[in-house]
Amino acid sequence: MDKWNVARIGDIAEVKGGKRLPKGTTLEARNNGAPYIRITDWADGAIDAKNMMYVPEAAQPVISRYRIHEDDIFISIVGTIGLTARIGADLDGSFLTENAAKITVTNKIMSSTFLRYALMSSAGQNEIHSLAVGSTQPKLALHRIRDIKVPCPSREVQVAISDVLGALDEKIATNTSISRSADQLAGHLFDQAASSVPTIPMSKVLTPILGGTPARANPNFWNGERLWASAKDITGSPFAVLIDSEEKITTQAIERTKAKPLPAGSVILTARGTVGAVARLAVPSSFNQSCYGFIPNELPPGLLYFSILRAAQRAKSLAHGSVFDTITMRTFDHLLMPDFGEARVSIESQIAPLLDLVTTKVLENASLAAIRDALLPQLMSGKLRVTEAEALIETVL
Template identity: 25%
Template sequence: MSGDLPDGWHEVRLGQIAREVSVRNRDAAEIPVLSVTKHNGFVRSSEYFSRAVHSQDTSNYKIVRKGQFAYATIHLEEGSIALLSDFDQGLISPMYTVFETASKQVCSEYLFSALKRFALSGRFEPYSNGGVNRRKSISFTDLKAFRFALPTLAEQQAISDVTNALGDPIAKTSALIEALAEAKYSTMRELLTRGLRRGEAPMKPIPERWVLGRITEDVTHIPSNWNLVRLNTVAKLESGHTPSRDKPEYWGGTIPWLSLGDTDALDSLEIEETAESVTPKGIANSSARILPVDTVVFSRTATVGKASRMKTPMATSQDFANWICGPTLLPAYLVQVFRHMGREWKRLQEGSTHQTIYMPVFKKLQILQPPLSEQQRIAEIGEAFDYRIEQERKSLAVLIENRAALAHELLSGRLRLPESLIARHRDTTGEAA
């Protein structure tokens, strides 16, 4: 590696510039309990899990302070490493390893960017030591042997400035997506229970007990021209099936076949392409059916709750519940209803290993059914939010990809920053040009 290094860079082992720390909360101080996440770094455990998941006794928890790093030994290869910057200190589970820089010639933010990049690219694989449950563990003793190239402190700080500057639009776009999602939820909760006229609509008591499919808990009255109906009375429920994998002639045909590998595509309002396709022979020799355009697809296992509409005829695996809407129910409206029912889907999930919603549940679902014209308008409003959120997510993906590509080039030394940017930091570090 040394012969390929840019001028002013040198090769180091992590153990030369960092040290492990392990300070326990023996005094039972009131310090926030944190978790390490792959994409958001340190977060409060209670907010991340929506409830307290840590032990009541935190005396054995480790204290991590601002500027220190933490990672879980079995998750490092997945990129789950964090640098504490938003809290002065926090408590983390004993399963985490905590370490800090041990040299004044190392910028913590630069080191974090380098380690994150190497984790996500699988560079820590040779330093793992086996582990349990087929997951490879990387202790700090192992990690100390990790070698990488380090520029001068001034260049480290300049690189960190550039990569951090790209983090601002990423954070703003992420915040916008979250705000749009919250605005949609509040708006749709009103529209899906009180209709377009909201407070001005004549209301009537719900005619029967609403058991399965509730939009929210506190609905006792609905618009007088709405109905509470069993979903299977206004739409036909279809399950999917997987043709035999042992029959090559069943696969690679012209009929799109939706599977769990396509669930990300259900974030869009319509789904057209699938990762796999089947042949007419595969359909004929299985319980799968070719479903028509506008069939509403609902993911009932793994990523429970995702819903979209078919833009082209296709078949699905058994991981989906599919609805062919009748003349009194608009598919676009049903998609919006399904997308709003996150809490209800969580309530209805079962299974000790993989959470799922079983088919008999869908046969009992009840939904609120406005007149067709009102369904259309409600769906249009919901879709307007979804289109905007989808576009912002695409923009966010591009920003993240561009930042990662630039960081990769800067951290490898293949791309060098202008001397004028580096010189600003030499004034503070005292380094010579």
């Protein structure tokens, strides 16, 4: 095991916070060249522009000093703290939320890419969370970030480690790009087909299934190996593909409670709290009572997913800021979906391969991320040499 030097972030980098938007400012969905990076834009270790919002021109001069640039490190500091990402050229000059900070490396002894991986590691995350204050809404002060200590091997070693881990991240980024294109094309094909057919109330076609929560007082029901999805899992699913859940239940819970799993291909819709989020199951999963589930039968999986997704999107759009805080069984009498009739088979044949590709790439990314996260602490501690890690990842790339 190599013995490495240690560096304090405040000695090798500048740490600055983001800026709250001026009072009365409303972010815009249109791309006007001034992205506003929020914590919700973080996904799988990177900033995802999928739902990016933009600062209107009138507000930009007021917050012009609070930008984040290429090679800076984004770090969340309020609520969900410790999420990190390296800023790429595409987001150079973006504005940064006050709930995050930027770390700009100023000393050549440290690589910004290596520093980001150091903060991602279990040791880095442990230190970040140990420095946070507050339990309900954790906060990480800027001066605390400056006090974080990170390993500082030679630049040669830093670059070598970053290249190894970066190869996995590049593959993840490629898969994400493929998933995005396939998902968008599938949606376009659905919308094109739906535009020429009549609509019908969802309640005439679908049978919503309400989820359930096993009694938490019974230890025999929890910490098992069976998925049990909450609204948080639904909203956090990459490309709306649910492959895992934060909490797990036991087979006994499934057998003795209402928390029955739905098969892969089923669709989950959040009905309370965060309303209208949709995900499709890549694997069987139970879910809680704040969600409805739908099993594909006469309506195949791809059409089922997009029918529910588009209905939820329309409902939220028509609300225009009014109350849309719950979905009940009666709601499905008013949510409309396309009535494809006999055409559903041919339309599904176009959509299904694209959604299958998305699912494949999401599952592959989860595997690649698990390998990266397993290698990360070993490389950062010097317990695993770069050549050993390279040999391992050659088998998966």
